[in-house]
Amino acid sequence: MKYSITMALAGMLLLSCQQEKKQEKEPSKIAFTGITESIKPGDNFFDHVNKTWYDTIQIADDQVGVGSYSFLNIPQRQLLQNILEEVSSSEHEKGTVEQKVGDFFASGMDTATLNQRGYEPIKPILEEIDAITTKKELVDFVTEQISKGNNSVMGLRVAPDNKNSQINILHAGQSGLGLPDRDYYFKTDESTVGIQEAYKTYLATLFDLTDIEDGAEKAETVYEIEKQLAESHKTRIERRDPQANYHKLAVSYITASNPNIDWASMLTKLELEADSINVRQPAYYDKLDNLLGSLSVNDWKTYLKAHTLDNYSRFLSVPFEDALFEYNKVLLGQSEQQPRAQIMAQQVDRNLGFALGQLYVKRYFDEAAKQRVLDLVNNLQKAFENRMSKLDWMSDSTKTKAKEKLYAITKKIGYPDVWREYDVEIARDQYFENVVALQENNYQYNVQYLNKPPNKDAWGTTPSTVTAYYNASLNEIVFPAGILQFPYFDMAADDAVNYGGIGMVIGHELTHAFDDNGSQYDGEGNLKNWWTKSDLEKFKGKTQQLIDRYSSFTVLDTVHLKGAMTIGENTADNGGIAIAYDAFKMTEQGQDTVKIGGYTPDQRFFLSIARIWRVKVRDEFMRNYVNTNSHSPAIWRVNGPLMNFTPFYEAFDVKEGEENYKPEEERIKIW
Numbered sequence: 001m002k003y004s005i006t007m008a009l010a011g012m013l014l015l016s017c018q019q020e021k022k023q024e025k026e027p028s029k030i031a032f033t034g035i036t037e038s039i040k041p042g043d044n045f046f047d048h049v050n051k052t053w054y055d056t057i058q059i060a061d062d063q064v065g066v067g068s069y070s071f072l073n074i075p076q077r078q079l080l081q082n083i084l085e086e087v088s089s090s091e092h093e094k095g096t097v098e099q100k101v102g103d104f105f106a107s108g109m110d111t112a113t114l115n116q117r118g119y120e121p122i123k124p125i126l127e128e129i130d131a132i133t134t135k136k137e138l139v140d141f142v143t144e145q146i147s148k149g150n151n152s153v154m155g156l157r158v159a160p161d162n163k164n165s166q167i168n169i170l171h172a173g174q175s176g177l178g179l180p181d182r183d184y185y186f187k188t189d190e191s192t193v194g195i196q197e198a199y200k201t202y203l204a205t206l207f208d209l210t211d212i213e214d215g216a217e218k219a220e221t222v223y224e225i226e227k228q229l230a231e232s233h234k235t236r237i238e239r240r241d242p243q244a245n246y247h248k249l250a251v252s253y254i255t256a257s258n259p260n261i262d263w264a265s266m267l268t269k270l271e272l273e274a275d276s277i278n279v280r281q282p283a284y285y286d287k288l289d290n291l292l293g294s295l296s297v298n299d300w301k302t303y304l305k306a307h308t309l310d311n312y313s314r315f316l317s318v319p320f321e322d323a324l325f326e327y328n329k330v331l332l333g334q335s336e337q338q339p340r341a342q343i344m345a346q347q348v349d350r351n352l353g354f355a356l357g358q359l360y361v362k363r364y365f366d367e368a369a370k371q372r373v374l375d376l377v378n379n380l381q382k383a384f385e386n387r388m389s390k391l392d393w394m395s396d397s398t399k400t401k402a403k404e405k406l407y408a409i410t411k412k413i414g415y416p417d418v419w420r421e422y423d424v425e426i427a428r429d430q431y432f433e434n435v436v437a438l439q440e441n442n443y444q445y446n447v448q449y450l451n452k453p454p455n456k457d458a459w460g461t462t463p464s465t466v467t468a469y470y471n472a473s474l475n476e477i478v479f480p481a482g483i484l485q486f487p488y489f490d491m492a493a494d495d496a497v498n499y500g501g502i503g504m505v506i507g508h509e510l511t512h513a514f515d516d517n518g519s520q521y522d523g524e525g526n527l528k529n530w531w532t533k534s535d536l537e538k539f540k541g542k543t544q545q546l547i548d549r550y551s552s553f554t555v556l557d558t559v560h561l562k563g564a565m566t567i568g569e570n571t572a573d574n575g576g577i578a579i580a581y582d583a584f585k586m587t588e589q590g591q592d593t594v595k596i597g598g599y600t601p602d603q604r605f606f607l608s609i610a611r612i613w614r615v616k617v618r619d620e621f622m623r624n625y626v627n628t629n630s631h632s633p634a635i636w637r638v639n640g641p642l643m644n645f646t647p648f649y650e651a652f653d654v655k656e657g658e659e660n661y662k663p664e665e666e667r668i669k670i671w
Contacts, residue, residue, distance in 0.1 A: 042658030046638040049610035061336035065617035107431035121432035149439025160473040165525035174284035182233035198330035205323040206309040232287035260292035333620030353462030354420040383583035405523035410476035418457040470512035499584035500608025508576030515571040575671035602651040
């Protein structure tokens with residue numbers, strides 16, 4: 001008896017020790033703390049999970065927001081800065097990755113030299129503009145600058161033909177504006193007028209800093225030209241329809257239609273062989289051609305100077321960077337300039353991102369994460385296939401084609417299999433020249449694939465960036481190393497946390513292949529209908545329900561979301577959660593009910609979803625975000641989909657009468 005009691009006590013002690021060790025090993029970040037119990041999950045799940053954090057976190061004076069997703073790039077820049085400060089502090093063999101990124105960083109950090117040079121580096125370009133006397137010379141200058149990354153009025157790019165994805169063609173999109181969106185030129189509310197005036201002040205300052213007289217008057221001239229161009233711009237909602245933005249026109253036709261632009265001559269000077277171009281927004285180029293004919297050469301010279309200065313201002317002396325910052329204070333609410341090292345970490349990532357990415361991956365990326373995330377992707381594909389099979393609104397023939405497209409998706413995880421190389425010489429004491437050389441290199445890198453198959457090894461984002469995307473023309477999903485970290489992914493986390501985190505993101509990107517835009521492309525990336533007429537009508541009816549629902553949501557008390565502009569992302573959010581949940585239920589933990597930290601597996605799944613969109617931003621940033629971003633604000637990326645998802649109701653016992661409760665028949669389900 002005594003022996004049994006002793007053994008029992010010893011066993012209890014051993015179990016207690018094991019539990020303590022397990023708790024010690026379990027990272028605190030996997031626990032969910034700061035839950036606001038006074039806010040019911042069914043009233044506002046985003047606040048239920050994040051309100052304590054939201055009320056205590058402070059946005060740094062030199063930032064416009066804090067938290068996860070894009071704002072997780074702020075601490076990412078510190079990691080990049082660590083690399084850059086190390087490699088720039090010593091010499092490396094010329095032409096190596098370390099030499100290029102280190103010397104580029106050092107050239108931008110040398111503000112003493114930048115300030116000493118003032119605007120001297122850009123003088124030759126301004127003198128070129130001064131020498132222009134005819135409309136033809138205007139167009140020749142614009143053409144020359146395209147190859148240097150200074151696009152001004154032309155929005156040219158090389159990308160797959162939307163209707164023949166196996167070949168790259170030339171695309172031309174609307175361009176020419178300085179404000180974030182065409183609507184900013186026509187709104188008259190106090191906030192927008194303040195942004196308009198701040199933009200004009202910015203342009204005037206650029207003129208003043210380069211000793212160009214009558215800066216304020218010239219800024220008005222530039223603004224009026226942009227406003228006329230803006231009249232021809234399609235809205236962001238209109239640009240969501242790929243069919244309505246596909247106009248593959250013969251070069252001979254558009255040359256005749258736009259004689260002042262003279263497309264044929266422009267392509268010859270750029271050494272681009274093309275007998276046709278996809279002119280995405282023909283009305284813009286018609287307007288541009290008209291203005292080239294009607295406005296004076298002097299007004300156009302003023303416009304070109306302003307856009308040239310804006311394009312290169314970040315690479316001149318510090319006062320130019322400060323001028324841009326003063327504008328951003330009004331546009332985004334940022335109250336202090338970022339430290340120079342942080343600015344330069346961003347510039348290196350933008351200009352030499354795949355060179356810097358190699359160093360980032362070596363130092364910070366866990367290779368085991370690549371296989372683990374691939375396993376999640378494969379599991380989510382299976383879950384998505386199962387959901388497709390059970391859809392009650394889609395015919396079997398369309399389901400078959402949808403599944404074929406689903407399994408044709410290419411998966412890119414972590415970093416490229418083939419690293420992009422930069423055939424550029426980087427000098428430690430010539431920041432401006434380094435940037436110009438890299439912009440020219442970027443142009444050449446892209447146009448080399450004109451009239452050739454797409455480069456399937458290329459990535460549209462750098463490996464260190466916290467993002468993910470779906471590319472419809474290539475039918476691919478991409479998850480860079482940057483997003484494969486907490487709160488999205490953690491090798492030490494349980495499945496509930498990872499499926500609610502990176503699993504939701506994976507499901508989101510998979511769903512983009514079947515949102516209002518992606519659904520118009522087939523499995524090979526061609527803009528081609530694969531739906532029956534009846535199924536397509538049902539699909540459009542369901543997306544309209546989401547448009548209406550999200551258009552009723554507000555931020556900043558009265559600012560409504562643009563449901564038609566955010567429909568693709570909202571569809572992906574709703575589908576992403578459902579697919580990730582089904583995939584999670586296929587795991588051992590998903591089929592269990594054992595609590596961790598007081599929460600069931602299902603509850604932890606949904607708590608993880610709320611945490612990955614934990615973001616706090618300035619009001620000015622939010623106003624601009626709602627006007628220009630295709631994603632819904634963070635709170636509605638959580639509450640919006642969950643009010644449509646019955647398993648969430650069951651996990652948190654959401655009841656009728658609670659704020660975000662929707663009856664079963666009002667819970668919108670597409671995928």
